[in-house]
Amino acid sequence: MSQQYDLAQFTDLFEELGLTGLTDDRKQELLGKVMELLELRINDAIYNTLTEEQVAQLDEIEEEDKIDAFLEAAIPNMEELATEESLKLRAELVAQAGNLDEELEKQLSDDDQEA
Numbered sequence: 221m222s223q224q225y226d227l228a229q230f231t232d233l234f235e236e237l238g239l240t241g242l243t244d245d246r247k248q249e250l251l252g253k254v255m256e257l258l259e260l261r262i263n264d265a266i267y268n269t270l271t272e273e274q275v276a277q278l279d280e281i282e283e284e285d286k287i288d289a290f291l292e293a294a295i296p297n298m299e300e301l302a303t304e305e306s307l308k309l310r311a312e313l314v315a316q317a318g319n320l321d322e323e324l325e326k327q328l329s330d331d332d333q334e335a
Contacts, residue, residue: 225251233310237317253324254313260328261305269295 227234227247234240234247242250267275274294281287291298316323 223252223255224248225255227251233313236310236314237320239317239320250320250324253328254309257324257327258306258309261309262302265301265305266291266295266298269301 225248227244230247230251231240234242239247239250270278278287278290278294281290295301313320313323
């Protein structure tokens with residue numbers, strides 16, 4: 221089963237996108253796609269911030285808590301980086317509100333091809 225999101229936290233996003241009339245199941249589906257895309261973009265921003273040596277070190281770490289500690293040390297403004305990516309994605313989603321589902325699928329497939 222996919223992750224369930226607290227829809228109340230995203231009410232303003234659905235209003236901004238004109239999607240308040242969607243069923244909760246459909247909102248969950250769209251949020252899953254949005255969160256997946258956001259995670260990909262944050263990961264991309266992280267890798268673009270790190271040096272080649274840091275990327276090699278990060279790729280060797282397997283434990284999640286050690287990854288978190290490494291990233292906190294390597295990228296002191298990690299929270300700002302994530303917020304910036306979130307705001308950029310939100311602006312793009314609002315601009316593409318009429319074609320949101322298609323746009324999310326396109327961006328996810330574009331990111332998969334780049335990986």
